[in-house]
Amino acid sequence: MGDEARTEICITGFGGQGVVLAAHIIGHACALIADKEATMMQSFGPEARGSACTATLVVSAAEVLYPYADHPNILVAMSSDGYDKHAPDLAADGIVVYEEDLVTPQIGPAQQGYGIGSTRIAEELGRRIVQNIVMVGFFTAVTALVSEEGMREAVAASVPAGTEEVNLEAFDRGFEYGRELTASHRDVAAPAG
Amino acid sequence: MKTDPKGVLTGSHYLDGDFACGEGAMAAGCRFVAGYPITPSTEVVERIANRFPLVGGTFIQMEDELASMAAVVGASWTGTKSMTVTSGPGFSLMMENIGLAAMMETPCVVVDVQRAGPSTGLPTMVGQGDVMQARWGSHGDYELIAMSPQSPQESFDLMIDAFNLSEEYRVPVIILMDECVGHMTEKVVIPPADEIEVTPRRLTEVAPDDFLPYQINGQLVPEFARAGDGYRFHTTGLTHDERGYPGMSVEAQDANVSRLVDKIRVNAGDIVRFDEADTEGADVVVVTYGITARVSRAAIDIARGEGVDVGSVRLVVVWPFPEQRIRELAASVKGFVVPEINLGQLVLEVERCVAGQAVVRSVPHSGGAVHDPQTIAAAIVEVAR
Amino acid sequence: MTVEARPDYAETVEHPMTPFLRMDRIPHVWCPGCGIGTVVRCFASALEKSGIDLDKVSVVSGIGCAGRTAGYLKLDGFHTAHGRAIPFATGLKLGRPELTVTVLSGDGDLVGIGGNHFIHAARRNLDLLVVLINNFTYGMTGGQNGPTTPLSARSSTMPFGNFETPFNLPHLAASSGAPYVARWTSLHVRRLTWSIEEALERKGFRFIEVVAPCPVLYLRLNKLGDGVQRMRYYHDEAEIRNGADPGDAAIDFQGKILCGVFVDEERPTYQELMDEHYGNVLGDDYVPMPLEGGMLGGG
Numbered sequence: 001m002g003d004e005a006r007t008e009i010c011i012t013g014f015g016g017q018g019v020v021l022a023a024h025i026i027g028h029a030c031a032l033i034a035d036k037e038a039t040m041m042q043s044f045g046p047e048a049r050g051s052a053c054t055a056t057l058v059v060s061a062a063e064v065l066y067p068y069a070d071h072p073n074i075l076v077a078m079s080s081d082g083y084d085k086h087a088p089d090l091a092a093d094g095i096v097v098y099e100e101d102l103v104t105p106q107i108g109p110a111q112q113g114y115g116i117g118s119t120r121i122a123e124e125l126g127r128r129i130v131q132n133i134v135m136v137g138f139f140t141a142v143t144a145l146v147s148e149e150g151m152r153e154a155v156a157a158s159v160p161a162g163t164e165e166v167n168l169e170a171f172d173r174g175f176e177y178g179r180e181l182t183a184s185h186r187d188v189a190a191p192a193g
Numbered sequence: 194m195k196t197d198p199k200g201v202l203t204g205s206h207y208l209d210g211d212f213a214c215g216e217g218a219m220a221a222g223c224r225f226v227a228g229y230p231i232t233p234s235t236e237v238v239e240r241i242a243n244r245f246p247l248v249g250g251t252f253i254q255m256e257d258e259l260a261s262m263a264a265v266v267g268a269s270w271t272g273t274k275s276m277t278v279t280s281g282p283g284f285s286l287m288m289e290n291i292g293l294a295a296m297m298e299t300p301c302v303v304v305d306v307q308r309a310g311p312s313t314g315l316p317t318m319v320g321q322g323d324v325m326q327a328r329w330g331s332h333g334d335y336e337l338i339a340m341s342p343q344s345p346q347e348s349f350d351l352m353i354d355a356f357n358l359s360e361e362y363r364v365p366v367i368i369l370m371d372e373c374v375g376h377m378t379e380k381v382v383i384p385p386a387d388e389i390e391v392t393p394r395r396l397t398e399v400a401p402d403d404f405l406p407y408q409i410n411g412q413l414v415p416e417f418a419r420a421g422d423g424y425r426f427h428t429t430g431l432t433h434d435e436r437g438y439p440g441m442s443v444e445a446q447d448a449n450v451s452r453l454v455d456k457i458r459v460n461a462g463d464i465v466r467f468d469e470a471d472t473e474g475a476d477v478v479v480v481t482y483g484i485t486a487r488v489s490r491a492a493i494d495i496a497r498g499e500g501v502d503v504g505s506v507r508l509v510v511v512w513p514f515p516e517q518r519i520r521e522l523a524a525s526v527k528g529f530v531v532p533e534i535n536l537g538q539l540v541l542e543v544e545r546c547v548a549g550q551a552v553v554r555s556v557p558h559s560g561g562a563v564h565d566p567q568t569i570a571a572a573i574v575e576v577a578r
Numbered sequence: 579m580t581v582e583a584r585p586d587y588a589e590t591v592e593h594p595m596t597p598f599l600r601m602d603r604i605p606h607v608w609c610p611g612c613g614i615g616t617v618v619r620c621f622a623s624a625l626e627k628s629g630i631d632l633d634k635v636s637v638v639s640g641i642g643c644a645g646r647t648a649g650y651l652k653l654d655g656f657h658t659a660h661g662r663a664i665p666f667a668t669g670l671k672l673g674r675p676e677l678t679v680t681v682l683s684g685d686g687d688l689v690g691i692g693g694n695h696f697i698h699a700a701r702r703n704l705d706l707l708v709v710l711i712n713n714f715t716y717g718m719t720g721g722q723n724g725p726t727t728p729l730s731a732r733s734s735t736m737p738f739g740n741f742e743t744p745f746n747l748p749h750l751a752a753s754s755g756a757p758y759v760a761r762w763t764s765l766h767v768r769r770l771t772w773s774i775e776e777a778l779e780r781k782g783f784r785f786i787e788v789v790a791p792c793p794v795l796y797l798r799l800n801k802l803g804d805g806v807q808r809m810r811y812y813h814d815e816a817e818i819r820n821g822a823d824p825g826d827a828a829i830d831f832q833g834k835i836l837c838g839v840f841v842d843e844e845r846p847t848y849q850e851l852m853d854e855h856y857g858n859v860l861g862d863d864y865v866p867m868p869l870e871g872g873m874l875g876g877g
Binding site: 194196199200224225227246247248255256257259260261263264265266267269270271272273274289290292293393394419420421422425426428429430431436439 | 632664668677868875
Binding site for chain 2: 024027028031032037038039040041042043063064065066067068
């Protein structure tokens with residue numbers, strides 16, 4: 001549970017944002033490409049089809065014994081409802097990765113926050129539906145959990161056939177934005193002034 | 194024989210336990226599935242409905258679980274390997290025809306992705322409360338085999354074993370999965386078809402005129418004739434003789450039912466399967482199955498950190514229960530800890546086998562979540578002291 | 579006048595249906611005057627006339643007096659759980675599509691406890707021939723009220739007369755989608771045999787109701803005489819109207835029994851629809867279930 005090798009990730013949003021697919025892609029990259037153990041769980045029932053939807057991942061060098069992410073190290077928030085629900089569980093030194101036009105996070109003193117207008121970027125690409133993939137690209141850059149190549153491969157393997165191009169473009173846009181953000185050491189959540 | 198490569202999706206996949214179970218069934222040679230949708234098992238049949246048209250199998254969504262199980266028994270009499278998939282409320286409805294399958298000695302597989310009950314309970318949340326139902330759920334005396342996977346990988350692997358055991362012993366084999374494993378996505382490696390050994394139906398070579406459907410010739414499992422091969426046999430859910438004809442007598446009942454039970458009890462040593470670890474010199478042994486086995490390993494690590502010498506027995510095959518091994522261990526340990534996501538079911542079996550020789554501590558959970566490993570660890574430490 | 583020794587019929591005369599029956603199970607369980615044996619005889623005759631390969635014919639029954647029919651026919655025979663003959667037969671047919679799968683059972687079994695399966699099998703147009711022997715009661719358990727017991731008729735659980743509206747079975751089958759729907763009584767031996775033979779040539783969910791006497795329970799409880807008197811009632815009150823609206827086929831207590839072939843249409847079966855649909859959608863990727871069963875040989 002508290003072992004060093006274990007990273008707990010919580011991805012949350014509203015139904016239709018592709019929360020589960022985003023988690024699946026990250027898990028796929030960790031488990032099949034990066035050769036880590038990666039256990040994904042997801043919410044089921046009506047909430048997965050409209051209201052708050054959550055998927056979690058436990059990534060570890062060793063076998064995952066306890067499969068749930070009770071105290072995530074990384075919270076990916078794509079809706080404010082999801083953020084409100086899961087932020088209290090975030091580890092004291094955790095990271096929030098969020099949709100900055102939809103979520104206003106309260107970042108703790110030892111926590112880090114990285115925001116992106118993933119929906120806007122997806123809309124610029126003409127496909128709002130790829131918002132989650134923009135977020136996956138951004139996540140890849142700011143967390144460095146899995147290599148860029150590994151995650152791209154997982155995106156290509158997971159999205160519907162024929163949509164690889166737009167999804168990889170979305171990934172690249174998110175990744176670039178995240179890389180610039182981390183390179184500039186700009187902590188968007190730091191209180192202004 | 195080796196399985197048909199058409200049903201085998203060889204390679205590494207990121208799959209949930211339900212999908213892995215569906216793939217396992219197809220790799221095992223299953224070509225008929227009848228089912229009725231029920232959370233959290235539905236993804237198994239959705240996977241199969243997607244792939245069966247490509248591999249020569251037929252899936253039919255029946256009107257209820259009574260019909261699903263009846264159709265599976267019927268289909269198996271054609272020699273086509275058959276299964277159904279459900280969860281607690283549906284499992285209850287299937288008990289009638291699971292009994293028929295046991296009585297007619299019909300190979301088939303029933304997957305129960307357990308959720309918390311009773312009744313409608315917690316449809317989307319985990320439970321392990323069907324363990325005793327799997328063993329005793331249909332009326333009368335019979336024996337069957339039940340297996341419990343702890344991961345998506347094992348959800349695939351055990352399906353091959355389940356179909357093979359059902360063929361070997363002509364019994365329903367229950368896969369006691371749980372919602373946590375069913376909805377858990379992990380890496381699943383599917384081997385090439387030529388590495389998957391499947392047990393064919395034990396078709397008789399006796400000529401139709403000389404064939405009796407329940408004649409055993411010194412074995413405990415009779416040979417099989419499929420419908421449509423000219424044997425013109427009869428079978429019934431009534432107590433029957435070697436001819437498959439009803440026999441309404443104490444003698445017929447004894448011969449018929451004793452054999453149904455004996456074919457599993459006598460062969461239990463070959464069927465029983467468990468992972469045993471660190472029991473040599475252990476003070477405490479944790480007996481677990483399914484998802485709870487994984488959570489218990491986290492608890493064992495915690496207890497070891499507190500200096501307890503603890504081992505484990507993880508049941509891969511839950512029924513028949515490894516009575517002999519538990520009895521042996523009971524002579525040398527201080528106690529057993531039995532965590533389950535129910536209020537104490539398989540612990541009764543452990544208690545029966547331990548027979549007072551050691552402490553037996555249940556770690557119950559009424560369902561909806563897996564145990565907190567700390568709770569199990571505390572029980573281990575307590576039993577050790 | 580010289581009296582010659584009478585021939586030993588048991589030795590010298592074989593019943594013409596012997597090849598179709600499990601003679602080692604005779605005598606059967608049915609009561610004197612019961613109509614079920616007649617239906618079995620007609621069923622066997624129809625099979626004989628049809629010239630069908632008997633090795634490929636399965637007969638499935640549920641529970642009850644009529645549920646015992648599968649046990650006397652020398653075919654692959656399945657005496658299944660109460661109410662489950664139709665879903666069991668569904669598995670047989672889909673598991674080995676080349677089989678001719680028939681269901682012989684009673685009213686309580688097929689439309690009481692098994693009623694849901696009945697309407698769904700008709701809706702799907704599964705390729706099954708269902709012969710339902712309707713004796714208006716649960717005979718095996720002692721004459722209880724059933725789903726076809728006529729209004730006001732007495733049964734052991736409606737001792738003051740039945741106040742539940744019974745099913746009109748041809749109407750139920752037809753409105754659920756059955757492409758072949760007929761009704762006869764056990765008096766109509768030739769017509770019933772011919773109708774079963776005709777139904778064997780058709781495909782899809784074929785339904786034949788046979789009204790048959792239960793002298794020991796239904797007739798006794800209702801003071802309706804013996805089996806012979808029942809034949810007289812069938813003779814007087816059965817009205818044959820092929821093509822009649824099944825909606826007109828309800829049976830009142832001691833009322834008219836509308837008989838005939840009410841529906842005889844062509845409608846694609848479940849398997850035909852499946853094959854056509856997957857063929858259209860998946861093209862050459864579609865692998866239908868082999869006619870002899872699925873993955874019997876391995877890789």
